[in-house]
Amino acid sequence: MSDPVHSPEGGAAETPNAPSAPVDPPKARKAFIPLECNPELMTALVHELGLSESLAFHDVFSLSDPELLGFIPRPALALLLVFPVTENYRQHRIAEDAGKEEYSKQGDGEDPVWFKQTIKNACGLIGVLHAVCNGEARNMIGGDSSLKELLSKALPLPPLERAQALEDSQELASAHKSVATRGTSTVPDAEDDVDLHYVCFVKAKDNHLYELDGSRKGPLDRGDLGDDDVLNDRAVKVVQSFIDREKESGSLQFSLVTLAPAL
Template sequence: MASTEQERADPHSPSVSPSNTKRFVPLVTAYAENNPDVMSSLVHKLGLSSKLGFQDVFSIDDPDLLAFVPRPAYALLLIFPVSDTYEKFRVTEDQGREEYNGSGSGEEVVWYKQTIGNACGLIGLLHGVSNGKAKSFIEPDSALSRLLSEAIPLTPVGRANLLYESQALESAHQSAAAQGDTSAPSANDKVDLHYVCFVKSENNHLWEMDGRRKGPLYRGALDAEEDVLSDKALDLGVRSFLKREEEAGGGDLRFSLIVLAESLD
């Protein structure tokens, strides 16, 4: 497993590092680009229905700006700079936790361990479309449908190998990385930004999904009518993250948010 020092230097480093680790061109740039069109293009290419797509969230506190976001929001993707504060929190929270080894149709959420360099954006997208009600929008017989069907019976190590060897994922990721408002970085570039995904399970629980962690992280219960952009979900997730950074005096609070929701087209 990559050391804390290695992961801090490269937050997109995989949680397991085989020799000659595969690396993707980052979906994110140093400017915190979190382009919803790029993300939508990627999941649509894999087989998510065009009825859903990713939308920008410009504020989590201004009701007027939140009103522009279609609801319900099925998944919330947060991108942020990996600070010392976050790394200390991550290490402390994971300390003593056992590695997640769940598999099968009885799992409440499907979690993917990241073993591909620079793929945290892709892993975040997969977490968003593989869980909760969003997965019902996956087109039958699509690459995404086949991938999810193959992944569910596997343990996290088996799932990681499945993603690592998937040509469909690699092709869709490469195509998406060439889009966006800024030129794509190299696969060997180190980018200090990272993705985590918040999803609501069909049991009305909020989960934080991050392929660098030891497994999915339960963040609390939601009411049936609350989605990942509800006040309670934001308090349990994104606002807790921002509060922790602010209280630690972190000077770099670059972050952006997109949600998976009904397409605007």
């Protein structure tokens, strides 16, 4: 676990607005401007939607350096990893998804909450929603917020209808657009094909780490975390396995952010 997610000397890796068309659903009915992997912008988005300002996103500059990890407020409630979509990754997910049934859970007992992605270039937004709608973060969504209202409509629905509720939400589209156009990198068109993708890791009520990716068949159980948060050694090993696998293809375009208490 000696490889940093970012270069501590050079700051965050280059992460232009980052979702990936190759893993988006074909013939998507709607497209969003890709969301830049920028903790400040992500924090602005979730605060606008109604998450408590006591939580914020933070860069994770290393998975192995205790000093750099020590700067991150704890507990870490969710991790968002941005990584390159390579042929190696495509083959891995095809093999892992083979034989799995499509996720069909819905309602109050669902844990973790999962959103199917049907909007092109929206994997950043879906990842952010996964981060704030699970675990302790979900309890910190304002009672009269647009996100609370959206969840009250969407969560009782099965996955496809839930995805449609996200597509139909003008509040969600407006908040996303206002943030996605403020990044430091060149803002691509919503219909552009780009080659980076987001996945989210959260801790559910059963104390297990789940990988949440709206382009997969459903949540992926990555093992028991016990009483620890999502930056403990077991969770870090899962994230590092992503990085190790994709580095085999020669790509170093990785970024990692965490949802944790605001500074």
